[in-house]
Amino acid sequence: MTNIIHSIQRALIVAGVHGNELNGIYALKKFVQHPDLIRRNSFETLTLLANPKAFAAVRRYIDQDLNRSFRKSDLQDLTRSSYEDIRAKEINYLFGANGKTPVDVILDIHSTTANMGLTVITNDRPFNLQLVAYLQSLKPAVNIYILPKSKESSSLPSICEFGCTIEVGAVAQGVLQADCFQQTEALIINALNYLEKYNRGEILPFDNSLTIYRHLGTIDYPKNESGELQAMIHPQLQFQDYQPLAPGQPMFLTFDGQTITYEGELTVYPVFINEAAYYEKGIAMCLTQKQLIHNYQLSD
Ligand SMILES: [Zn+2]
Secondary structure (H helix, E strand, C coil): CCHHHCCCCEEEEEEECCCCHHHHHHHHHHHHHHHHCCCCCCCCEEEEECHHHHCCCCCCCCCCHHCCCHHHHHHHCCCCCCCHHHHHHHHHHHHCCCCCEEECCEEEEEEEECCCEEEEEEECCCCHHHHHHHHHHHHHCCCEECCHHHHCCCHHHHCCCEEEEEEEECCCCCCCCCHHHHHHHHHHHHHHHHHEEECCCCCCCCCCCCCEEEEEEEEEECCCCCCECEEEEECCCCCCCCCCCCCCEEEEEEEECCCECCCCCEEEEEEECCCCHHHHHCCEEEEEEEEEECCCCCCC
């Protein structure tokens, strides 16, 4: 593991890790049809429709979540043979560190049913912070969500040290929505421009501060012993991603109208609130802490 990248040789744009997230998939199709949009002089840009079977079926996945199929031990486990297991192995064989055409940077496009606007998710490696800071400097509405490196270990981007995941929303699963499509497209173009500037040595360390949302943990829906839902996201919290949630404020509403409040000790900033794909994961929302980072370094 290294935190330093000397020059980018190859970048990979990925969409359709989840087959029902159409905006990224159609943005990728556009890039494939118009390669001049993603061609840059100093590095090669590759594209990948990650889960074509799930896209054909307009489903998140066929057998299991592809974005939880990249654990190192699973990639080496020959007995794992679901569609997504095999697909993960193929993708790692092509683009992973020891692959045929290893990539230096992955830009992984998703969408969310939560009201997260334009979000870039990455870890706090300095290169990645610089990349997302650049994206935010061009578009201040970009939210930066930082995951601990351990959290990413089973996701597709974990096969590469550098890059970010893009989430746009709110958009329903299986739905193309022009504003999300255009925001996704612009963000990818800007990210590729950043990589080009980086290779040319044109990136100056940002000395201004950067607002990030750091992952703290997840909260499940209230459930009974048989695992049945006992409450919904409270209407006052629905679509309030990135807004402060203080102790004592409404979090859930039971079916007979009782409010369940947030009982933590600190004010937190929930994201992925009521994400449709997370019901099966036992996640009603992810909690983050809002932080200001000052004078972070270009590399360490
Ligand atoms: Zn997704």
